[in-house]
Amino acid sequence: MFQLSKDQLTLQAKASELAKSVFAQQAEIIDRTEEYPWENVKKLATAGFMGMTIPQCYGGQGLSYFDVVLVVEQMARACATMGRISVEANMGAIGAIMAYGSEEQKKRVAPYVLAGDKPAICITEPEAGSAATDMTTTAVKHGDEYIINGTKYWITGGGVSRIHLIFARVIEDGNFLGIGGFIFIRDGEQDGFRVGEREPAMGVRGIPETYLHFEDLIVSRAMLVIPPEGLRRGFAGLMNAYNAQRVGAGTVALGIAQGAYETALEYVKRRQQFKRPIAEFQGLQWMIADMSIALNAAQALLYKAASNAGDGFPDMNEAAQGKILAAETAIKVTNDALQLHGSMGYSRNLPLERHVRDARMFTIAGGTAQILRTQVASNELSMKLPQTRDGFTRLSGKKT
Ligand code: FAD
Ligand code: COA
Numbered sequence: 001m002f003q004l005s006k007d008q009l010t011l012q013a014k015a016s017e018l019a020k021s022v023f024a025q026q027a028e029i030i031d032r033t034e035e036y037p038w039e040n041v042k043k044l045a046t047a048g049f050m051g052m053t054i055p056q057c058y059g060g061q062g063l064s065y066f067d068v069v070l071v072v073e074q075m076a077r078a079c080a081t082m083g084r085i086s087v088e089a090n091m092g093a094i095g096a097i098m099a100y101g102s103e104e105q106k107k108r109v110a111p112y113v114l115a116g117d118k119p120a121i122c123i124t125e126p127e128a129g130s131a132a133t134d135m136t137t138t139a140v141k142h143g144d145e146y147i148i149n150g151t152k153y154w155i156t157g158g159g160v161s162r163i164h165l166i167f168a169r170v171i172e173d174g175n176f177l178g179i180g181g182f183i184f185i186r187d188g189e190q191d192g193f194r195v196g197e198r199e200p201a202m203g204v205r206g207i208p209e210t211y212l213h214f215e216d217l218i219v220s221r222a223m224l225v226i227p228p229e230g231l232r233r234g235f236a237g238l239m240n241a242y243n244a245q246r247v248g249a250g251t252v253a254l255g256i257a258q259g260a261y262e263t264a265l266e267y268v269k270r271r272q273q274f275k276r277p278i279a280e281f282q283g284l285q286w287m288i289a290d291m292s293i294a295l296n297a298a299q300a301l302l303y304k305a306a307s308n309a310g311d312g313f314p315d316m317n318e319a320a321q322g323k324i325l326a327a328e329t330a331i332k333v334t335n336d337a338l339q340l341h342g343s344m345g346y347s348r349n350l351p352l353e354r355h356v357r358d359a360r361m362f363t364i365a366g367g368t369a370q371i372l373r374t375q376v377a378s379n380e381l382s383m384k385l386p387q388t389r390d391g392f393t394r395l396s397g398k399k400t
Pocket of ligand 1: 154
């Protein structure tokens, strides 16, 4: 069903080579030191794996999200942190900017990403997680500028990213126009922009997730991604672009689980108990079979979502289905891989406990499994479900 072209096979092989020969060796160190892998990111950029989706006219390769998925899968198999960096460098914020941004915005942003900057997407706030449209960060227009105030948290790349896409409620002449996305390019210390505390995350520890505080942050009007006249549908547009990031996040979960599975396959053939390889016990064989089935199913849904996107963004329903299955499969498969190693799985000398920690985030970040199920059900039933409504339309602020 997913016949890869010659170019795609070459791309996949190139990603696999870099991931296996360089990043795999460093996964444990990155986890232990919790430091952003700047040197690896340079290698990613040199190999052409950052900004892959940026059109050729802005210096990129104009590749599809399916191409990106093939790369991300190989990266995450070797190192979860590198997998996540390759998602954020090709999907999420950069995808939204390239789809909806002005010429000026695309020309300014593209060189940063191509040179190795992983953009940060700033949506979540302390009181607005799943209910993202309840965000209170505002961008108030003053002449040719907007003044942004608010706090975001759990922002991946806080303190390391230069490009930021900040979601805020746009207010002009006292009127709320909708939720917009503002490009902010961090250049060292800047008035009004403060990187706050880092969250001590359970897994994928090579990328910081931090608070970001905006205190009268001034952003030029030219940096608003969807112009004021389109803001009524602005949030929906930005979320449409975000569907690519959801497929990417699912692919990282898949890659982590594939890595754990491969380690377990090798171990059960080697480890002897009762004078035979433990792979000969049928109970364990059935675990292996179930792991393989789940991995293949998750991969098929993600590939389907990515390939159906063509040159556009993945469909909301397909992206949600792929992410849910991959995220839940990753939790199960990494746990089973640890179990197949017995006590050695529990040791920090082997990567299994890291895989379990790394896999845990994907039913939470980027839309929880519950919220995404609501979206799938809403789509399947062709109806708006009441769970995410509270009697008024958050996007217009008016009672319905
Ligand atoms: P809550 O919304 O408080 O949810 C708590 C629980 O209630 C969950 O189980 C949820 O599923 C459930 N729940 C809530 N509403 C409903 C409902 N209507 N129906 C059923 N169940 C419901 N955000 C960014 O903006 N940028 C980032 O770069 C970013 N990176 C992240 C990286 C990591 C590692 C993590 C963990 C989070 C990151 N986030 C980021 C934030 C992430 O998107 C949010 O955590 C997520 O949207 C959930 O919000 P919350 O944590 O506030 O949970
Ligand atoms: N793809 C395309 N459109 C989307 C979308 C998606 N993934 N998610 C929402 N939209 C559209 C909706 O179709 C709706 O369009 P409409 O006005 O034409 O009906 C509009 O955006 C608002 O969505 P709605 O579900 O009505 O909003 P809500 O106020 O109930 O908020 C969400 C719910 C969208 C915030 C919630 O479902 C969600 O996705 N939460 C997770 C947030 C997240 O992923 N954060 C990650 C941060 S990195």
